[in-house]
Amino acid sequence: MKFSHVEEKRDGHLLDVLTDEEGGLRIIVSRLGAELVSLARRAADGRWIGFLHRDNDLSQPASGWANHATVMGYFLHRLKDEKSLYRGQVIRGGTHGFLRHKMFSDVRVDLGATGCASLTYRISPNEIAPHEYPLQVSLALTYALRGDDLEVRFHFKNHEPELTAHLEFGLHPGFAATSFESFHLEMPRGRYRRWFSPDNYLSGETEGIEFPGGEMPFARAKLPGSYILELTSVPDPTFDYRDPPTGREVTLNFSGVPHVTLWSDGGPFLCIEPCWGLTDRHEQRAFEEKDGIQQIAPGGELEAGFTIRAEATTTAPG
Numbered sequence: 001m002k003f004s005h006v007e008e009k010r011d012g013h014l015l016d017v018l019t020d021e022e023g024g025l026r027i028i029v030s031r032l033g034a035e036l037v038s039l040a041r042r043a044a045d046g047r048w049i050g051f052l053h054r055d056n057d058l059s060q061p062a063s064g065w066a067n068h069a070t071v072m073g074y075f076l077h078r079l080k081d082e083k084s085l086y087r088g089q090v091i092r093g094g095t096h097g098f099l100r101h102k103m104f105s106d107v108r109v110d111l112g113a114t115g116c117a118s119l120t121y122r123i124s125p126n127e128i129a130p131h132e133y134p135l136q137v138s139l140a141l142t143y144a145l146r147g148d149d150l151e152v153r154f155h156f157k158n159h160e161p162e163l164t165a166h167l168e169f170g171l172h173p174g175f176a177a178t179s180f181e182s183f184h185l186e187m188p189r190g191r192y193r194r195w196f197s198p199d200n201y202l203s204g205e206t207e208g209i210e211f212p213g214g215e216m217p218f219a220r221a222k223l224p225g226s227y228i229l230e231l232t233s234v235p236d237p238t239f240d241y242r243d244p245p246t247g248r249e250v251t252l253n254f255s256g257v258p259h260v261t262l263w264s265d266g267g268p269f270l271c272i273e274p275c276w277g278l279t280d281r282h283e284q285r286a287f288e289e290k291d292g293i294q295q296i297a298p299g300g301e302l303e304a305g306f307t308i309r310a311e312a313t314t315t316a317p318g
Contacts, residue, residue, distance in 0.1 A: 025310075027150060035100065036143065038055050053174035055176060072099065076275055076276075090131065116144055118143060120141065122138065165296040169304075175270055182244065182268075184216075186216075192232055202228075231260065238253050246312070257275070277291075
């Protein structure tokens with residue numbers, strides 16, 4: 001297989017473009033927030049067909065959600081009043097954490113002698129302010145093209161010799177649609193737990209769902225309020241997203257993913273978010289006691305991820 005990588009400066013953004021020249025799969029990642037801003041396939045006529053909301057569009061829209069695939073961490077969704085107590089120390093941060101606002105300068109490119117090419121974005125503890133996160137924990141986030149798949153991997157290392165580290169993370173990708181009414185999401189068979197989050201914070205109320213598999217069983221009109229799902233027992237956690245008018249299809253393999261959030265603001269997209277953690281409760285707990293919080297032993301590491309497969313018919317627009 002033949003891969004290529006180029007750096008591109010456009011509209012004030014520094015971008016990495018990684019392409020599988022033979023397979024016709026391409027990603028574009030902004031070094032601001034290590035955000036995936038394009039996931040595209042090359043059509044038979046040479047056009048690139050994008051799968052993300054506002055794919056490869058770096059302009060600021062007049063209204064609506066402006067992002068593509070926000071990287072969330074070291075917490076996700078929201079902290080109550082944008083602050084919390086972690087081991088008795090105040091931490092502060094806006095929606096989805098601080099990673100989205102960091103400029104990643106340590107970027108490693110691997111054009112792969114093994115049929116896989118990747119971009120890895122690293123952040124070290126000295127790049128994280130104490131009020132953002134007080135412990136010594138680093139991250140390497142990797143986007144890898146392997147065959148027909150995009151693999152996304154998180155690799156955290158706890159450099160603390162004596163303290164267990166607590167954190168949350170995930171990805172917030174929005175998948176493009178012709179309209180808010182046109183997309184379909186097929187969810188796998190299994191047992192789910194829905195966590196209710198009125199006004200963006202958990203109430204503590206949950207609902208068990210035994211789902212036979214098929215079309216998303218939730219009201220589309222309530223997607224702006226989010227559906228937060230715990231994959232309690234889902235034997236084959238594969239989610240299939242389709243936009244029939246364009247022929248775009250996305251398959252997400254969430255093996256090992258504990259939670260999935262479904263959200264849209266009513267625009268032409270659906271966010272299908274793998275989450276390792278949950279938003280705060282209305283009655284806030286200490287950060288280390290948050291629902292779904294992940295733990296890393298002293299000197300230990302945590303690796304997690306998922307895969308995306310994107311396909312399209314020739315009817316899809318460029």
